[in-house]
Amino acid sequence: MTPDAEDYSRLTPGLPWLEALQTEGRRRFADLGLPTPRQEAWRFTNLGPLGRLPWRTAPPGSTTLVPESLPSVVPAGGPPSHRLVFVNGTWRPDLSSPGALPEGVVLTGLASALTDHAGLIEAHLGRLAAVDGHALIALNTGFLASGALLALPAGTVLERPVELVMMGAGTDAERPLAWHPRVLVVAGAGSRATLVEHHVSLNRHPGFANLVAELFLAPGAQLRHYKVQRENPESFHLATVTGRLQHDAGYEGFLLTTGGRLSRNEVRLVLDGAGATVTLNGAYLVRGRQHCDTTTLIDHAHPRGTSRQMFKGVLDAEARAVFQGQVLVRPGAQRTDGHQLHRALLLSDQAQIDAKPELEIHADDVKCSHGATVGDLDDDALFYLRARGIDRDCARALLIAAFVNEAIAEITDPTVATAFEALADGWLTPG
């Protein structure tokens, strides 16, 4: 994979710090190359097929779309969300509707934010997602051309969700497009917001989204961060989410994946102050030859942190999934309470799952646990439903939905929970 040289630094020329950062990113990526299965963190996910495609960096898009046709978790007719729309990674103000925002809140495309909020961005961009040692972050940084900035002053509460709609619209199967957006969230002390990401494809052409998010949660800030990725089965989707929670901050994340040929969500959260809480749940439903990787690192660096993770996976046909869940409790992070659960349903003999939970504990007064199960549907439950007149396929779909909905039910925003449940149901009853 050789990114095009002419596409460098479309973000904003003339900012020396940014140009230096991007140059460093490109240099690092040139050194590192794409990760390979020889690296422990990538043992079960082979990016070989991605590296063999002749990617080119997506030009600014002009795809014609109507905003009404764009996905949203908010029911039509109700109060709208604050929505930013991206096509092939480029922010499209003409399709976006950020709406009225409380005093001091910034929600805009990263490129335009650099004009008015360069100081804020300089203070945060690349601080959590460091280019050294992480090829995908280096690649994203080097070719960073767009993204979103959400900044919340201390004490601000956003009642309605912020939605980032990121759409792939490839034009050519022979020369697929790649984009490297950055999501930057700077949540001031005690602020609260809900951020929803939609990743979809507008056609059948392959795309490569290499997303990096940096989430800064000041003391007491509460961020709900929900993501659904349902790109077409030719696409590659790699996301690296980095976050830092100061004391008493709270993060609630949910990752719903039904799309992509090869996808990976790598979430790295540091509980960098006492009493921070992380809830990170997710569900993936994959079939065909899809490959879905979920890799999490919850880094308990201070006392009294809480982390809860529940992931549910459903695999059919020849699909493969990877779950790597690492919980790190550093010395001094006493009274940490960490739980992790990963459960997968294999609906076919050819489906495959590699699960690797990893607890690394360097403090003595902690409560940590993990659990992992892989199985088939419960025969007793299946017979019970069929004995009541529910046909076999319908009974299976009910049980699979119930399995997945146990995770989705953990989403505290009821509108998002309803929308995600419907998306999971849509996977179960295609067409």
Added chain:
Amino acid sequence: MLEITNLHASVGDRPILKGIDLSVQAGQVHAIMGPNGSGKSTLSYILAGREGYTITEGAVTLDGRDLLAQAPEERAASGVFLAFQYPVEIPGVSNATFLKAALNGVRRRRGEKELDAMEFLKLTRVKCRQLGMTDEMLKRAVNVGFSGGEKKRNEVLQMALLDPRLAVLDETDSGLDIDALRIVADGVNALRGPDRAMLVITHYQRLLSYIVPDRVHVLAHGRIQRSGGKELALELEARGYAEFGVDEAA
């Protein structure tokens, strides 16, 4: 209505049923009593179509149609209803979703119009009221966190909604205290009717004081050893199953 003829069945290589003959007419309630391991539950599962049993000989028909060739969901539509000894808990599926899927599954196969959400709710409320139940348990996940009595009442509610020709009650009294037993039995009795047959499977006579059968059969060693009127149940209660070569104290 239900005709069981020379039914032999095994699990793996082990024969469990060794030639059952039984005929139940519409409107009748028959009890099948027997010690543990006699094949009572096997018989009920075979009628409902559970996998894992091999029928080596014999036939079962309901209203003249071969039952053994039908999938479990087809039998439900044909009118077979098994009230489970241990109703299965299904986390994540609400009782309302379950009941509606079941009712509409059966109605579709019977060539009847499916009910929409409003019609379903109305019908279910009527049935709940007839059975002296609240509709609060509709919102909960199927049998999850239900007491023993609630689970059995939920079975009776399902029976009322699905309106079966043949109801098979497998050890319905197990796990119930006397008050719960009375409530469940009242529900079952309310569903007795001239078009419906019932097969009440039980170890103990106790249940038969509340659901009074027309006929009682003793099942032991995979065969019906003796048949009689309701007084046979009292006789068994007094004398146990010893005369059928079963020593339950052992």
